[in-house]
Amino acid sequence: MSTNKINCKRNQILRRGYTRREYYRKKGGKTTKVRSSIIAPGCITKRSRKQNLIILNNDDHFLSEYGYHNVENTPMDERHIALHKLIEHFIPIKGKHATYNYVIKALNARYILSRNTNPKVARIFKRDQRVISREYKHIKHMEKETNSRK
16 A cells, blocks of 8 residues: 555545455356456445434333333233233223334333343343234234134
8 A cells, every 4th residue: 555645535435455366257158367456545435334223212111110120030920910001001092003012112122222231131121022022913813813704
């Protein structure tokens, strides 16, 4: 690489120079050798990664309000009863599908936020989320069956 400093535009980064190896290319049954070449340093467009920000809603305190807290020390049955109390509270307000989606997303958000800091608790959130997801899938299946019989 040369000692000249290359200034790139905004939204671009400096790509290091490198040597490309030779390779063979087939085209129309004919094989052609492509010689190795030196690729000079240059500016390329920066590829941005999508930021996955998890923002908890203002309603998220309802999980603990209905008894879903201290999940590490609470038995599974008590946690599920607390989640069902929350679901029963929200069904008249949000509707059945929106309520289940809300609870599933809230549990998944807690799983994602705690998977690196406290994996044991994160697994509990994920397990509970899967239980609620299975229950929701079963409800949707039953609704579909009853609608198809009409």
